[in-house]
Amino acid sequence: MKNWIKAGIFTPQDPREWVRKKTTREILEREKELIKRLSKKGVEVIKGGEKLPEEDQVAWNTKLVFRHIDYLVKNKIDVLIVNEAAWTFPYDTIDAIKYYGERIGKPPKVLMFSHMERSVPGLVAGMAIEGGLKRIGYSCYMVYGLPEESGVIDEIVGVLRFLKGRIEAEKKVMEVLKKLPKQKYIAFGGMSLKMPTTTADVDQWQKIFKVSYDALDQSVILERAWKLVEWKGKPGESEYRIIDQRVKNAKKYILEEGHGKVDFSRPKLRGPEKLVYQLSLFYAVYDICKERNCTFAGIKCQDELSARECTACIPTAFLNNDVGPDGKRKKIIPTACENDMDSALTQLLLHLLSGRPAGFGDFRDVRDGILYIINCGQHPPYFFGKPDEEPEKKLDRVEYLGQEIYYLAGGSAVRGRTPAGQIMTVARLGRDNLRYKMVALPIETIEVKKDEHEMYDYSWPIIKGRIPISEKELVEMWPCNHLAFTYGDYTPHLVELCEHLNIGYTIYDREGRKYYRPP
Numbered sequence: 001m002k003n004w005i006k007a008g009i010f011t012p013q014d015p016r017e018w019v020r021k022k023t024t025r026e027i028l029e030r031e032k033e034l035i036k037r038l039s040k041k042g043v044e045v046i047k048g049g050e051k052l053p054e055e056d057q058v059a060w061n062t063k064l065v066f067r068h069i070d071y072l073v074k075n076k077i078d079v080l081i082v083n084e085a086a087w088t089f090p091y092d093t094i095d096a097i098k099y100y101g102e103r104i105g106k107p108p109k110v111l112m113f114s115h116m117e118r119s120v121p122g123l124v125a126g127m128a129i130e131g132g133l134k135r136i137g138y139s140c141y142m143v144y145g146l147p148e149e150s151g152v153i154d155e156i157v158g159v160l161r162f163l164k165g166r167i168e169a170e171k172k173v174m175e176v177l178k179k180l181p182k183q184k185y186i187a188f189g190g191m192s193l194k195m196p197t198t199t200a201d202v203d204q205w206q207k208i209f210k211v212s213y214d215a216l217d218q219s220v221i222l223e224r225a226w227k228l229v230e231w232k233g234k235p236g237e238s239e240y241r242i243i244d245q246r247v248k249n250a251k252k253y254i255l256e257e258g259h260g261k262v263d264f265s266r267p268k269l270r271g272p273e274k275l276v277y278q279l280s281l282f283y284a285v286y287d288i289c290k291e292r293n294c295t296f297a298g299i300k301c302q303d304e305l306s307a308r309e310c311t312a313c314i315p316t317a318f319l320n321n322d323v324g325p326d327g328k329r330k331k332i333i334p335t336a337c338e339n340d341m342d343s344a345l346t347q348l349l350l351h352l353l354s355g356r357p358a359g360f361g362d363f364r365d366v367r368d369g370i371l372y373i374i375n376c377g378q379h380p381p382y383f384f385g386k387p388d389e390e391p392e393k394k395l396d397r398v399e400y401l402g403q404e405i406y407y408l409a410g411g412s413a414v415r416g417r418t419p420a421g422q423i424m425t426v427a428r429l430g431r432d433n434l435r436y437k438m439v440a441l442p443i444e445t446i447e448v449k450k451d452e453h454e455m456y457d458y459s460w461p462i463i464k465g466r467i468p469i470s471e472k473e474l475v476e477m478w479p480c481n482h483l484a485f486t487y488g489d490y491t492p493h494l495v496e497l498c499e500h501l502n503i504g505y506t507i508y509d510r511e512g513r514k515y516y517r518p519p
């Protein structure tokens with residue numbers, strides 16, 4: 001098998017002379033067995049103690065710790081495998097990992113293998129080391145067992161493939177980090193529906209993520225929208241004359257050319273007036289963002305807009321989208337409902353990593369291994385088809401229909417169903433005791449049938465995805481009721497990004513392996 005990754009093996013040893021005399025040869029035999037089995041899986045393995053006398057082939061003192069790591073760095077390894085084949089002194093391994101990170105000048109990619117058998121306390125050493133690393137904010141994935149046991153080498157290889165994904169993500173992550181100081185959030189309104197998890201400390205944002213901040217009242221959206229459409233009476237409920245050509249084009253594209261299905265049968269959308277009003281709000285927000293150089297946004301919506309004017313579903317759906325309601329290409333502006341700041345920031349990160357739209361959704365339901373993402377009336381139409389489908393086909397699938405009972409002023413929802421067989425990343429920044437962390441996992445979408453809308457809220461879009469972990473784990477780790485999503489598996493990218501941002505994370509891969517760093 002052709003080699004696909006270069007791993008450095010660091011094998012420590014107990015420094016006590018009487019222990020070394022009895023265990024060194026046995027430890028080297030275990031190391032040899034591990035290397036042999038990894039080599040058969042296409043892993044090129046470099047020994048830290050290569051070419052040294054037998055006793056020094058395992059790092060039993062601080063001088064050897066540094067010497068082994070220097071040798072591995074010189075050989076340009078991709079990842080470090082710590083081989084805990086017996087009881088060792090934990091500080092030596094912690095020093096090795098810290099020194100390795102300093103030598104390569106970036107977050108180290110480390111896997112620790114702890115030999116677990118009754119006569120050898122390798123797992124004891126591994127757990128002591130893992131605990132010590134967590135105390136100082138280092139991440140390390142531990143696999144335990146014996147190389148010859150069924151599934152153990154496959155588990156190590158699975159983790160190495162994820163670490164390889166992090167290596168491949170490095171270039172893109174560094175590009176994103178360079179872009180972050182040029183990003184600016186604009187908040188339209190304040191806290192929605194008394195949800196504390198929608199707010200953020202903008203000073204903390206600047207310090208950690210380097211992003212800037214701006215804020216306007218939602219009334220500014222209305223004032224701008226009223227310049228685009230002239231109303232004889234109450235906006236959204238009276239006769240109108242469209243002034244702005246873009247609003248005219250969007251209305252024509254949807255209502256006259258039939259791109260999308262419009263339903264005026266529900267109480268919250270009886271005619272085109274509310275739809276036109278919502279279109280004017282979209283262009284108003286889009287223009288404000290452009291003028292103020294804002295690259296991501298949040299709209300409070302509830303209750304001032306949704307109770308008195310109309311919902312912000314069309315603005316939010318199309319700000320997030322790659323094409324506008326007129327079918328023309330546009331700049332993607334990641335935008336969260338309910339002015340959810342950390343969701344919007346998560347959407348921004350996913351967008352910058354992927355170059356694609358990143359949506360906002362509610363963590364609505366999880367049962368039988370399936371997560372249901374059902375937002376209150378907006379998913380970007382980009383997700384109503386496969387990533388490589390023509391945008392026009394996706395817009396043709398949009399269902400514009402009256403909103404649910406929660407929104408007194410009414411308006412149109414943007415309903416659709418995400419197709420099956422797509423890998424998506426679902427993620428959310430959150431805070432534990434005011435310290436930031438990222439949670440994320442990949443899902444594989446499954447078919448949504450049209451009659452499933454009847455089981456939830458009829459006018460709302462649905463994404464269904466199979467999760468790689470238990471429902472209990474997912475609910476317990478998620479920091480709030482909201483999430484961000486995009487097509488593709490960007491979990492290795494998010495781990496690498498969090499390492500560079502120096503924030504915590506709990507991120508699962510497709511096989512349900514948990515990658516963790518304390519907040």
